[in-house]
Amino acid sequence: MLYRKVPKNGDELSILGFGCMRLPMKEDGSIDEERATKQVRYAIDHGVNYIDTAWPYHMEQSEPFLGRALTDGYREKVKLATKLPSWLIESREDMDKFLNAQLEKLKTDHIDYYLIHALVGELWDNVRKLGVADFLDKAKADGRIINAGFSFHGSGEDFNRIVDAYDWDFCQIQYNFLDEKNQAGTRGLEYAASKGLGVIIMEPLRGGNLTNPVPPAVKEIWDGAPAKRTAAEWALRWVWNHPEVTVVLSGMNEETHIEENLKVADEAYPNSLTETELQLIKKVEQKYRELMKVGCTGCRYCMPCPSGVDIPLCFEMYNNVYMSGNADETKFFYAARLGGILGGDPGFASQCVQCGECLEKCPQHLDIPTVLESVIEELEGSDLEERVVMVKQLFKKQT
Template sequence: MQYRKDRYGEPISLLGYGCMRFTKNGNSIDLDKAERELMLAIKSGVNYLDTAYIYPGSEVAVGEILHRNHCREEIRLATKLPQYYIKSGAAIEKYFNEQLTRLQTDYIDYYLMHMLTDVAAWEKLKKLGIEAWITQKKKEGKIRNIGFSFHGNTEMFIQILDAYDWDFCQIQYNYMDEHTQAGRTGLQEAAKRGIPVIIMEPLRGGKLVDLLPEKAKKRIAEDPKKRTPAELAFRWLWEQPEVTCVLSGMNSEEMIRENVRIASEVQTGEFTEEDFSLIEAVKKDIQDTLKVGCTGCGYCMPCPKGIDIPAAFRCYNHMYTEKKGAGRHEYLQTVCLQKDFRPVSACVECGKCESHCPQHLAIRQKLKEADGKLLPFYYKIGLKVVKKLGLFW
């Protein structure tokens, strides 16, 4: 296993263990199987474990496995405050203490504000005293590093980066999200500030393996280096020195051994022109299945009515390149939960976007097509409930 450094020089394994996808028997985690797999990873050098309050059963399972095997000090434990549930300063303390109990520990190595989508969510926490609370917990040694996980656009990510003296952050990043969400720009901006970056969804929940177009699968299979789709995606990430650790939701011993092998062999700068060309060709194969040929360049922005046009098209495409529910969930999570969200239906067909589009897309027509697809009525009802309860702002 190879390691990169956190902000304070502590080693973090290139490969991290994402503990959201433990195998389940019915509604419960198969604890014995999870223990075998997690301990294989730890013994193979994986030292960064990622869980969260809202991952069903995960914190309890991780805590029990570490307790059984007396290896808490060997690993770096990361979990997340469910900031969207927080209504008071007392609630912050309540959730944190519950997490310590679940995890059978008295400190957290890497504590994240979970799923910040908008700087307004951080401002809400500040009003509730989160900064003083963090300072106290770090002083007590109960939190060693403070960070946030993010779903949103690049501009918002940079605003959040600059809103606090963060020790680390976590973003969704893979070769298909190179220029969406925080993206490569966000990754590099974090690096400029000396903030380590943990990567989630390196395979888009397996979609860059299982749901690749047949043409892309064939292209990868014919590559002389004989890398699997997963290996190609991981190596593309680790090629970038700004990437500190890549999380993988491993749920088989075979998967763990393979990912550990790659993380032990990979070297920054090993990608050749042919490798980058292969990635671009695979991306094109995926993009050829898209509903809208939007590259996410952002020339259409800002929309006078506040619609996030690139995000809408990205998620609309996801509905057809992956699954409808996946695209809708992406739209809800990365766009709709921002405080200043404006629905696609707000378009007044002014045409300003089309006059700046390098791809000469019929944006107004495509927005009409996307309207209703992205937010069916039951999503709209759920969104109204979330906003009424003020869960994110």
């Protein structure tokens, strides 16, 4: 495992961090705790020392899970990160209330890396007005938090002013080869590093969109590279190639993914990609931009939908029509997965009543109701009910 230093405190953090937003799950939607615990501990045993969670992850169950998973001496082996849910803060007292509850959930007396979560300009203005600087100063002074930072999903202009507004130790931004100019982007990465902040990267694979599935046209480009690497390895190496990056978070929920990521994290030095390799990645980026219709990362911040729409899955299916090139197969899986046939309740795009609640929650600032109309047009149509019946019959025969 390679490690990089946080400039302000000298902590040596593993370049691969374990993100606990997409843990393995059981059929009933709960965390598969036995499997997830083994995964987290295996990663720690193999050098990962930065573990990231947050209040809302897994419907508020990620933090309690980690409190249990990090027993037996594992808490002492890692730097633990969690986040203050900025959108729920209505008073200065709320900040202490949430932090104290998180300490209890995580079974710890301190948070090593504490972030103000999912900031955009308006949320920052609100928590700043309510006294977040005083909260962070006092929480650091009394030892409940060690390092103060923020995660960010707003515009580049807001990013710089938030960086300048407090003596932060670190920040967390979305960054991958499709997001060089999105949100904080490359400019934000370089600006934060110039101010001495450690920079934690989220969504290096754009919620899996850069790896699952890999469109045939993109695979053809990867296959033409002299170095034979998976799409995930190319994407991770691209991020780690930037010396300003401290840690890259990966939502590893498959054992094979953990093994692959650990292997790459042994080798991914900054500035190690050749110019030829960088140009290859640029070609892949351009191809993705031709193919993708909606920039959803699958973070599920928009969920639950009051009308039951499974927004991220609708968008995943919508992108798959264009990335797979197989519309008929995608329509089949849309009926199966969104129709409740494989478990759960129906979550079709056509259930949307355009209440607009999701618009305030989306970190990518997508016009979700409008995109859902395109999903309806592309994937539902007059034969949706017929497809649902056919899929039900098919699965009935197989069981």
